[in-house]
Structures are given as C-alpha cells and as structure tokens.
Amino acid sequence: MKIQTECLPCLLKRMLFETELNTIDTKRQTQALRIACSLLAKLYDPEVCSATIATQVHQAVYDALGDKDPYKSLKHQSNAIAMTLVPKVESLIKTSPDPLKTSMVCAIIGNIMDFGIDGSSAYPQMLQEVFDRLYEEGLGHDDYEALKKHIKQATHVVLFTDNCGEIVFDKILCRELKTFNPRLHLTVVVKGEPILSDATIKDAQDINLQEVVDELLTTGCFAVGVDFSKLPGNVKKALDQADLIIAKGMANYESFSETSYKPIAYLLRTKCNAIARSMNLPRNISAIKIEE
Numbered sequence: 001m002k003i004q005t006e007c008l009p010c011l012l013k014r015m016l017f018e019t020e021l022n023t024i025d026t027k028r029q030t031q032a033l034r035i036a037c038s039l040l041a042k043l044y045d046p047e048v049c050s051a052t053i054a055t056q057v058h059q060a061v062y063d064a065l066g067d068k069d070p071y072k073s074l075k076h077q078s079n080a081i082a083m084t085l086v087p088k089v090e091s092l093i094k095t096s097p098d099p100l101k102t103s104m105v106c107a108i109i110g111n112i113m114d115f116g117i118d119g120s121s122a123y124p125q126m127l128q129e130v131f132d133r134l135y136e137e138g139l140g141h142d143d144y145e146a147l148k149k150h151i152k153q154a155t156h157v158v159l160f161t162d163n164c165g166e167i168v169f170d171k172i173l174c175r176e177l178k179t180f181n182p183r184l185h186l187t188v189v190v191k192g193e194p195i196l197s198d199a200t201i202k203d204a205q206d207i208n209l210q211e212v213v214d215e216l217l218t219t220g221c222f223a224v225g226v227d228f229s230k231l232p233g234n235v236k237k238a239l240d241q242a243d244l245i246i247a248k249g250m251a252n253y254e255s256f257s258e259t260s261y262k263p264i265a266y267l268l269r270t271k272c273n274a275i276a277r278s279m280n281l282p283r284n285i286s287a288i289k290i291e292e
Contacts, residue, residue, distance in 0.1 A: 001254045003050040004274035010117050011040060011057055017116030018061050021070040032064035051225035051254040059222060069194035075203060077124040078113045078165030085131055089172055101144050103176040104267060108286040109134045110166035111249050111269045115197050127165060140285025147265045147290050151181055154243035158187045162249030167199045168207055175212040185214045187238045192218040225255030250275045265290045
C-alpha cells in the first residue's frame with residue numbers, strides 16, 4: 001500500500017507515543033520529534049510504500065532516544081493479559097462446530113493489541129474488556145471458506161505474525177492449522193528486531209510458539225511489516241515453497257500488498273481509514289480477506 005495522507009497524523013501520533021514511553025524529559029522528546037519530523041518531510045512520497053517510510057521514521061526516533069525497544073514493557077504486559085484469556089479461547093474452540101474458524105476469529109481479535117494509534121488498544125487490559133463484544137460481533141468480511149480450501153490442499157504455509165499479545169492467540173491458531181491439516185509444514189515468521197509492539201523471536205519463545213510449528217524464522221531486520229530486500233534466505237525459500245501465505249495485521253498488509261505473492265490471506269482488524277479503503281472494506285471490522 002502506498003502512503004496515504006491519513007498516514008501522516010498517524011505516524012506523528014505514534015512518534016509522540018514512543019517518546020513519551022521513553023522519557024518525561026520534554027527536551028529529549030522535542031529533539032527526537034524534530035529529527036523524525038524533518039525526516040518524514042523529506043521521505044513523504046505518495047508513490048512509496050507506507051511501511052517503508054514508517055520504518056525509517058521509527059528508526060530515527062529510536063536512534064534519537066537511544067532506545068532499541070521502547071515498547072518492551074507493553075509487550076510483556078500484552079502477552080500476560082492475553083494469557084489470562086486463553087482458557088476462554090480454548091473453551092470457545094472446544095465447543096465450536098468449526099474450531100479452525102473460531103481460532104482465526106480469536107487471533108484477529110488479538111490484532112487490537114497495538115499502541116499509539118487510533119482504533120487500537122489504549123492499554124493492554126483493553127483486550128479483556130472488549131474480547132466478548134468483538135467475538136460476538138464476528139467477522140465483518142469473511143473469506144474463510146475459500147481460505148479453508150487452500151489450507152486443506154496446502155503442504156507448506158507461511159504465517160507472518162504481528163503484535164505481542166496477539167501471538168498468544170496465534171499460537172492456538174497454529175495448533176489448529178496443524179490439527180486441521182496434519183500434512184502441513186507450517187513456518188511462522190516474527191520480526192528480526194524490536195519494532196513497535198511487534199513480536200520478536202524472544203517474545204515468541206517466551207510463549208513457546210515453537211512447540212506448535214515446524215519452523216520459527218525472523219524477518220532479519222528492523223522493519224515495519226516486511227522489508228523484502230533484507231529477508232533472510234530461509235524466509236525467501238519458505239515463501240517460494242509456500243502454497244499459502246497468512247499475514248496478520250495492517251503493517252504486513254501494507255508490505256505484502258506491494259508484492260505479487262498469492263494466494264495470501266490477510267487476518268486483521270481494519271483499524272484505520274487508509275487500510276480499510278485500500279482493502280475495500282469498512283473500518284473497525286475483523287476481516288479474513290484472501291487474494292488469489
């Protein structure tokens with residue numbers, strides 16, 4: 001997805017959020033924001049992918065603050081909060097006529113675990129507060145049956161994760177994918193370096209995600225979404241072999257929508273107008289959308 005005008009205030013809000021996570025020193029906040037805003041002014045180009053610009057701007061904020069992981073505490077809290085909901089999710093799956101679909105719906109609800117932008121969670125505990133309502137709401141866009149056919153026929157699936165907290169439910173989804181299709185070779189890709197509230201390999205290992213997948217790989221670098229120019233060889237190989245790609249969250253959509261990888265299924269909450277418009281979907285819905 002190319003950067004949209006609405007992305008600018010969103011990026012600015014997130015930059016401010018990061019400085020406030022790092023320090024209460026207004027001088028340091030101001031210095032970091034000046035550097036990042038100056039860079040954003042130079043980089044802004046409607047012909048460039050939104051994730052590419054966001055990556056460079058966030059890197060500038062992190063460098064100015066001298067902080068490699070300003071979201072570290074929020075990420076730990078997010079996983080802890082999500083863990084409290086696991087018994088509920090497991091109960092829903094156990095009593096569901098379609099356990100795989102139920103696990104997907106729950107994993108998409110987990111996509112609200114994002115911070116510093118409109119339409120996401122304001123604090124980790126918000127997941128507990130809204131879970132029942134969002135589960136009852138269900139899917140606002142439902143390509144599940146088409147996706148299910150692809151999963152049934154696939155031998156290799158690659159799943160790109162998004163946020164901490166959310167990955168607790170992704171682990172359950174991965175287990176259900178393997179249960180649905182025992183022949184499946186499932187590769188999960190997390191971030192190579194801390195970026196926003198996204199899961200790294202350490203975050204994934206903390207919840208033992210590796211126990212339910214065949215491979216746990218990383219994107220190999222600091223990037224919002226995926227920087228395909230820096231992908232490690234093992235991830236490129238997995239993508240080349242994949243019968244299906246599953247991409248969680250908006251940033252992965254921003255990146256993959258600029259490529260020709262298909263079939264790909266996007267599992268996400270449409271948290272902003274730019275993403276919703278690009279996907280031709282309403283805002284603030286849970287969506288399974290497949291591009292074939």
